[in-house]
Amino acid sequence: MTDTPSVKMSRWQAFREFAGKVARLTAPYFSSEEKWKARGLLAAIVALNLGAVYMLVLINEWNRVFYDALQNKDAEVFWRELGRFTYLAFGFILVAVYRFYLTQLLEMRWRAWMTSHYMDRWLGHQAFYQLELQRHARGTDAPPDNPDQRIAEDMNLFTSYSVSLSMGLLNAVVTLLSFVGILWSLSGSFAFNFQGQTWDIPGFMVWMAVVYCVLGSVATHYIGRPQIGLNFRQQRFEADFRHHLVRVREYSESIALDRGEPVERRHLGQRFQAVLGNYLQLINAQKRLTWFTVGFGQAAVVFPFIVAAPRFFSGAIQLGELIQIASAFGRVQDALSWFVDNYSSLAAWRATTDRITSFEESFQSLAAAPADEPSAAAAGTEGGRADALSIDRLDLALPGGVALLGATGLSLRPGDRVLLQGPSGSGKSTLFRGLAGIWPWAQRQLQLPADFASRAMFLPQRPYFPTGPLRDALAYPEPAERYTDEQLRQALAEALLPELGTRLDETDSWGQKLSGGEQQRLAAARALLKQPRWLFVDEATSALDPAAEAALYERLQALVKAQHGALISIAHRPAVAAFHNRQWTLVPGDGAEGSPRYRVVSA
CATH class of the missing domain: 3.40.50.300 (P-loop containing nucleotide triphosphate hydrolases)
Structure with missing residues (x-):
């Protein structure tokens, strides 16, 4: 069954809407008073990601020379390449360590800025009070629920997911561009006869990697899509449970005097059951996705050897080139499988983004001061x-x-x-x-x-x-x-x-x-x-x-x-x-x- 144009358009509109939300939440920090520090850190992280991909290209080339030396029993080249690997490994470690450190530093500073920014808005002009009044007026299910959790937890999740996923996507794109040419030149062509004609497909392994990963990405989306809503609800149920625990502590004397422990235990149990019930649905959804992604990844380990083995056994390529093909295929496949590998994180990121966006919209609704609910500061x-x-x-x-x-x-x-x-x-x-x-x-x-x-x-x-x-x-x-x-x-x-x-x-x-x-x-x-x-x-x-x-x-x-x-x-x-x-x-x-x-x- 194919999607109708209207369904495709609605999905495209949903993607554009989500991208707009991310842009509106991201832009203020990189345009703030800390913009030069933020942009400098981001540029350094991008450079280190590019450096890491370059190191992988050098190591891929090293694989060919090293394993050819093993096959040829060339001791001189073997020991020389071991020494060269020491420098490559040290360079890769250095890049990896500082990429991790600067990434964490950017996440921390961004989170600190966002937290301070939203605390100022929440506590400014009695917004915290008016938001609670409006929420109670519209019902307890109305946003924003649990603003404390949105400030304390959602800001942290949003910044960490935004940095890690965006840098991961950049790394995947650069890796793909760097290794697809290598794989194309190494994989050779695939010839076959069909209806009396000989067909030749150049760069066969590249096309196989593309088809393999596209099919995997589509399947991953349909299998893992329920996680988006489940992640959103999980954060809310967790916050509701924690909020009621705090209320029991705050009103401990009144509850004790009323002998209200059984009632509070029942209420806490109901909230915790909501947490566990939703979490069970979430882990079941993650289990279904894990079945597919782990199988997908394991099949990708042997797939390039299966495809390239006939050329190796025919003597067309040596062991080093076979290993280089498998390594390059693995890098291309990893890059194309970025969506598959990160779907759970993407689902959690989208849920977090939606929660912060609704928090932001609640401030905007206060500032707009609707005619039927005039604010005290604006009316009269x-x-x-x-x-x-x-x-x-x-x-x-x-x-x-x-x-x-x-x-x-x-x-x-x-x-x-x-x-x-x-x-x-x-x-x-x-x-x-x-x-x-x-x-x-x-x-x-x-x-x-x-x-x-x-x-x-x-x-x-x-x-x-x-x-x-x-x-x-x-x-x-x-x-x-x-x-x-x-x-x-x-x-x-x-x-x-x-x-x-x-x-x-x-x-x-x-x-x-x-x-x-x-x-x-x-x-x-x-x-x-x-x-x-x-x-x-x-x-x-x-x-x-x-x-x-x-x-x-x-x-x-x-x-x-x-x-x-x-x-x-x-x-x-x-x-x-x-x-x-x-x-x-x-x-x-x-x-x-x-x-x-x-x-x-x-x-």
Whole structure:
């Protein structure tokens, strides 16, 4: 059955599309600030590959002279050629060692650049947060899944496969060009009679090598094609399994308190079964391909001897020439079989390329800011006023596009202490996200104080603390060196954590080490240390007892007063209301189609 023109065209288009993906992922590094180092290394590797092929040509010629000397029992030539082989072998070893070293160096530098480049893009402009929001909005199967794995593993695989496969292809092409002429001149012609006429095929072994390898390449593609999709899924399943293991470690206390070990074991087992199930399919596909490729390679060992043996036994060629023919055929066959030998690597490379490309496309979709999902940075206007935060209009939607919350005509002035209240799920925390500019589904018309970006601070209910010294967790995200030990200890003491003042240099996972109440007090210590002017508190004292909560609010209230700023809090406890002089309340909307579910009313 032959392919239709449309099928052939679609395959050609698929190849062009894949080549374009590789080019778009490759070009930035070789045009970056490291371009001259990268290009220099690449040129050196190409030169060494050419040198390696040249050494093989010299060794092929050496085979003929050496084995002819054996057949002729010529001791003088035998010993002379052994000495010559020493120089050839040393030259080949030298080329091979530095080709390996420079190839690994290029892969390492390219990986370092790509990793740094994508980490900057992932962490820049809250892209890591917005990508997660969009993925959850579209379903957990939507890309990009497991960006940590794409940065940590896929970048490494892409660079190593790109360099090794491209240099392997170059080596195969140069080897083919170098040895096909040798094989053509040595193989002679093949004559046969057909329908009373004598036919003569010059360079018969060359044509046999071409036919042999073309048939092998076509068969390899059809046998090994399933590996492309299997490799793509394997990387995803492995990352999902590893991600859930990390979550069990992060939430170990909650899982232990809930006696959730059987559930987590079942979930981990399901994910691991997906890993094993896909891997079993992958190794079965690789087994089928290995059956063919190993048989293909073994047959190629004896094939040139079978074809050239009649000429040797007739005396037309000597042993050295027979060995040279077999060696040249082997080199030509190896070059033409590059596709066969590297199909599994090509399948893994394509899967890795597709994963990084989808990661890249996710950044581009953020930058494009579709009309139905406007980004906070692109939608609306923001001005600067030195004295107040004014909300002319703030419309927030859910990921599916349903209008959630609307606010107009609100202001936050120095001296204000606003309590934000409303039903659970009405969008109080989302309002904070909209004011911070990190909620993608927002239309904003705000007048922000001139110092808002540098002097505003948000205290969430569950704060984040990096693993490391306590002083770094307290000063985060600023460097701890910006503050003296006395300042750090004073902030801890004011946040009711004086006992931690002696542990500033202790390294630990503080998000797991401290209790919920201690974590909230440590977050309050950050605010007391950094002295923000505009402070947003989202249930940040919910884990504290009433006395501790009152003490912290007194200090936070005094802080914003001293800074001539304002405080806005989300809280449900009635006692917290005493520390505020204004109230914003989320009330149900009018129910009209397209109108928000809730609106903010100032009191």
